[in-house]
Amino acid sequence: MAAKSSENKVGQSLFLNGQIARAVFKFFASLQLAIGTLSALMIILAVGTIVESRFSADAARILVYDTPWLTLILIVLVLNLACSAADRLPWQKKHIGFVLTHLGIIIVLAGSLATQEAAVDGQMSMTEGSSGKWVTLKEPMLYVYAQAFKEERMVPFKERALRWKGREKIAQFQTEGKEAQLFLTQFYPNVKTEAGWVAAEKGPGAIQVSLWNSFVNVKQWLADVPASRELPLGPAVLKWASQFAQPEKQPTQSAIELKSAEGVWSVPLPADSNLPFEHQIADGFFVKILSLYRHAYVEENILKEGLPPEHADNPAAVFEITKDGKTERHTVFAQFPDFPTVHGKHESELGFQAVYIDPRFVQLASKNELRFVPQPDGLYYQIINDDKLKQGKVEAGKEVQTGWMDLKFKAEQVLPHAAADMKVLPLDDDDPSEAAVAAVSLKIQSPHGSQSFWLAEGLQKSLMLEDGLFEMVYGRRQLALGFEVMLKDFRVKFDPGTERPAAYESDVVVKDFTRGTSFEKTISMNQPLVYRGFHVYQAGYQQNPDGTESSVFAVARDPGIPLKYAGAAIMVFGILLMFYTRAYSSRNEKGLK
Missing domain, CATH: 1.10.287 (Helix Hairpins)
Known part of the structure; x- marks a missing residue:
């Protein structure tokens, strides 16, 4: 039982x-x-x-x-x-179209899931002659070096689209007797960064200056470091200098000025009665003035003296340069300094350029400059207005007239010793500004204390704490291509008669060391490089601060594409088969009736 x-x-x-x-x-x-x-x-x-x-x-x-x-x-x-x-099991012939349609949709959805989980979508940029084998993806990443813990680490954190505030531990550092934690406390998807300075116990001097009139109003920092000593502002130049400027002097005597990579020399011109005239500059280096033309003009390719009514007053000089046993003959004109020597139209094997300087035709360059000069008793300003100089001691908050375009200036902050600081200015989450970048607020916490700071994407931060030096860079995760791309040449094509770019092209060399292959390819906007599952597209270009151009490539890999195409083909075939089967069944039923 x-x-x-x-x-x-x-x-x-x-x-x-x-x-x-x-x-x-x-x-x-x-x-x-x-x-x-x-x-x-x-x-x-x-x-x-x-x-x-x-x-x-x-x-x-x-x-x-x-x-x-x-x-x-x-x-x-x-x-x-x-x-x-x-x-529908067991399937019959009339179910074939139905089953194929469902199978096709399933395969398409499987391709979508494969794309979602394993697709690559990133960028790489390079200048001519450089190579790249890493793709920068969209996932955010912190690159951290903790000196005291003898550790370098890549710290990923969650990608966000909107502003966020909270406390999320993203890394922990630990060694014998030491421990530190890194927290993410805020995230802004769009910010503008503003470099500035804060008071410090030691460091370079710095000043924050406001410059304004009825049309402009700017506020800028100057500091005694190479990158912050000079700031062009259109109508004027702001400068941190070690000494006061001296007034420029108008030349009083005609001369030939010689320039080369070795230096600049001035050769005074004598009276006509003292020609030929030889001037020694150094051992084995001298200049011989052969002839002077007070009113020169050229007729039938011959240099002549005189002043025809249709010609302007134009002094000229014919001279020879002898250096290291080599002699060159040149002609220069006061009124036309770029004809023929100064801009290389007359090649100089000795590497010289020459200018005829005549006091009657020399005009000192117009210059507006606001200069700040540290002195033992404080910081002084100097206003340069063409050939006029004005100076005084800097007083924070005091307005001073500059004399140009009704501009005034005021020292907002004067710091005898300063440390660089970066301010983060939040923008709207949907702000389309090209200058906008993402930024995070981080906090390092240890038994000895804590410190919070902002870090914008693409920038580096160094912190010296009791636990040692921490260096961080906010970047993006990088993925190895598995092969190398070298940019040989980059070209921009413009619309006729405009400066609007119409197309971009890059000549590249692909080197695959694992497979031992190498080949050349031209990548354009509609002709990508396709290799080892990657599609490399020409996305655009960017102008670098040094004047060079970087070619920007979009790099994509989608393992779901074959499934999507195959699924779509099966689905279409299944739908057509369903219509055919239904029509065939209807005809048979009518025939039986």
């Missing part, structure tokens, strides 16, 4: 499990689930479209498309389609 009772319980359990399995199967195969899943998917895609138009494509990707719940909905839809097709 006991054995029979046990068998009954097992049978009941199997029956119950079978009922549950059938109920679950019927639920996933139901039309109601299909309608609900598709409705939810349409709502999510609509929300994604709104977010993208309101903020950006990255915001839509982070908040909608790359979310676990969208992945879950896609998985439920795949199960619904699979169970719906399986519910």
